[in-house]
Amino acid sequence: MTDLEQFRQETRAWLEENCPRSMRTPVLSAEDQCWGGRNFKFQSEDQRLWLERMAERGWTAPDWPTEYGGGGLSKEQVKVLREEMDRINARPPLHSFGIWMIGPAILKFGSEKLKQQHLPPIVRGEIRWCQGYSEPGAGSDLAGLQTKAVDQGDHFIVNGQKIWTSYADKADWMFCLVRTNPDVKKQLGISLVLFDMETPGVTTRPIKLISGSSPFCETFLEDVRVEKDQVVGEVDQGWTIAKYLLTHERAMIGGFGRTAAGEKTLSEQAVECLGLEDGRLADDMFRAELARWDIDAKAFELTNERVTDEAKSGQGVGAASAMLKYYGTELNKRRQEMIVAMNGFDGLVFEGEQWDQGAVPRSMLRSKGNSIEGGTSEIQLNVIARNILGLV
């Protein structure tokens, strides 16, 4: 038996023993997601237990080094772990911008102090992070950001406003892009800093979206003190890290809308809503549209796989991330529109227990943001045209 096969058997046995039954059902609502953090209220004892057990092995961040609390697994082992979790429909133990975004950036660019201070609490789900990137005047033109950090010797004083900060009202710390030098080319005067959301001068206000929910906030920064040792990488070099993080974010957003383990596929939902006649979906136009989507979705899934396989064999992912973000989000929007349409009247009811409080239309409305957040589809197309195709 190869080492990897042995790892699979051990993992399977451990998951069988340690993943609570109630954590093997599909994540259906936001409440089913465990985000951790100082203020998080666990939905159930099982949810708490599942996080605790996975975190203890470092398997909430399976590929991070063990010295910072991670699982220390190879890429192949991580893939096995994911496959074994999918096999039993195990929920992710932790949803975390710490694991997806700032953690990898600290690992790659941060000082030893930052790694030791911030990584272990991320792995354990104790500190929840939010991202301070966009500003009212800096959306697609992110590098035009104006939030000012003035050098005060051993610390900075930060003033400005951030917007579209996901879950800022629930987060414990922020990773934030600030302008440390106003006198150079805009990309060259930006730094990435970290601060506690409880620092005096930090206030947040949720923004109500067309879906009715408020996952995003405005964050106001008024004379906020940030210690110098909380700068990730060098001062004024933050844009490089920001771009690295955007790549991660794109990959993450591009994966939205993939059918989760245990969830019904779009065609299964369509068959349920519309019925079959002689083995074919009863509505011809829907059948054609669904087949077109299904083909694109399967092709996209295989492309994600191929890009991962190519990365393993040494070919870069960087360039591909813009394409994956663009295509994945557009696909998800098409999927959401079809779900609303196939449900007809029931897909439009916004309130009421019988209609799950409008989960279907709200989800569709939320998906419109996928091709805006993390760089709009148009920005992704710009990136492809310039960086890959050399069209300038």
Next chain:
Amino acid sequence: MTGLVLTEEQQMLKDAAKRFLQERAPVAELRRLRDERDETGFSRDTWAEMVDMGLAGTLIPEDFGGTGFGHVGMGQVFEEAGRNLSASPLLSTAVLGAAAVNLAGNAEQKQALLGAIAEGSLVTALAADEAPRHDPLKVETRAEAEGDGYVVNGRKQFVVDGHVADKLIVSARTSGGSSDSEGISLLLVDREADGVDVERTIMMDNRNAAVVTFDNARAEGLLGEEGKGYAVLERVLDAGNAQLAAELLGIAQESFDRTVKYLQERKQFGVTIGSFQGLQHRAAHLFSEIELVKSVVIRALQALDEDADDTPALVSLAKAKASEVAELATNEGVQMHGGMGMTDEFDIGLFLKRARPVQQLFGDYRYHASRYARLNGY
């Protein structure tokens, strides 16, 4: 499962095919065949060299004189053939002929025919379609037992390499009515047999196709069991469609590369037209679509090599997506080349003219999207 990347050997085959086809069967060679109204429709010398490289035996097991290199390997050759618009009997003979004999032939037929294909002494053609649009179930051609053989009557069209093939592989009804899957048999018929009439049809891409009429033609024999030919035919068509998808990938990619280059060179309003966002976004979208085609093509080819259960669905996925994107790529290619794209002098139009028959042959986007839906239970 194998990763969605080429092995070192497959990459080497791709590189070798690329060098060879660029040199011996580039677009200029297709123009020559067209302008000289070449009767064979491909160069016999070039085909002989491809045989020497072992390409004709790519899908044939080593026991029968092939290399057994497999579908992924063959796909690399087809992708490069798509880039160069290279004409050869690779599809008719080394894919369709080899697959049919390998799947359905008896020991004697395998020994005789597979060896001949691998060594280049036999060209075959598959005579399956009767309707204008692909429909392998719609078989009205009949084969009736007479003595120790069969007599064939009917008409087939879109028979690739039909006018130069030595042997025809014909789907014909030995029982049942049109559109029944039971009762279809595969027969071997000598192209020069009495009662076989072959009319070459000059197609938009200037590649080989023919209408074949059988008027009491005597078949050489059955390929496989009587009445059980449809299951074999489906697998043969899957093998063919996966290669056609690979060719469409090559066509799309080459059209796209040439178009991007043109956008970088062509100036209007004092700047290169590639600086216009209206064109940049269309090019970037097309880039993304071609990336998807790469993934579905390699997966379908691997499924054939693995003999995976979901091979039919993966092949339809590949042929559908590749057809859709090749159509987009060649249309955008002509449009972005502007007036020059409409001229015969520029090559870009030749890619459009090759893409359409490849899309249509053995089922286009619509056919395979519908088949994909059916295979997925709706």
